[in-house]
Amino acid sequence: MRKTKRIGLVAHDNRKKDLLEWVEWNWETLIEHDLICTGTTGKLIEGFLLEKATEAKMKFPRITKLKSGPLGGDQQLGALIAEGKIDMLIFLWDPMQPQPHDVDVKALLRIAVLYNIPTACNRASADFMISSKLMTTDYKPILKDYTSYIQRAIEY
Numbered sequence: 001m002r003k004t005k006r007i008g009l010v011a012h013d014n015r016k017k018d019l020l021e022w023v024e025w026n027w028e029t030l031i032e033h034d035l036i037c038t039g040t041t042g043k044l045i046e047g048f049l050l051e052k053a054t055e056a057k058m059k060f061p062r063i064t065k066l067k068s069g070p071l072g073g074d075q076q077l078g079a080l081i082a083e084g085k086i087d088m089l090i091f092l093w094d095p096m097q098p099q100p101h102d103v104d105v106k107a108l109l110r111i112a113v114l115y116n117i118p119t120a121c122n123r124a125s126a127d128f129m130i131s132s133k134l135m136t137t138d139y140k141p142i143l144k145d146y147t148s149y150i151q152r153a154i155e156y
Helices: 013-030 039-056 073-082 102-114 123-130
Strands: 006-011 034-037 063-065 088-092
Touching: 006 013, 006 039, 006 073, 013 039, 013 088, 013 123, 034 039, 039 063, 073 102, 088 102, 088 123
Parallel strands: 006 034, 006 088, 034 063
Antiparallel strands: none
16 A cells, blocks of 8 residues: 555445535545545545645646446446555445445445455544544555465365
């Protein structure tokens, strides 16, 4: 994990306002990192940060916008995690609404745990993560060795 983090940002529709408020509170930190967002969330964050960066005459962060979550964005984000291209994930999901892509949401969270990616699912944990001293340093997460799983004997 590099000093400049690659941060995945996702929010369900009922949580987008919360994520935008969190981004507004933390924009000066976020602007120093690379942001990878699902589609609609990315458009909202990009518009906000462009305005802030322009006003403050600061560099604009690199924002990668994937597809919308239900259209494959959650899976794209999971693939980036598996490829080692995401360092941390902020995913404000809505616990009160069933999602048409619930299996994708679960898969994304599973992959984040599997690859030991710091993951925040609410604003409090996102606050703790972004204020950690590890945000501004290189960090090497410990990954579980799955060799025995990969090399297991399969009977057929």
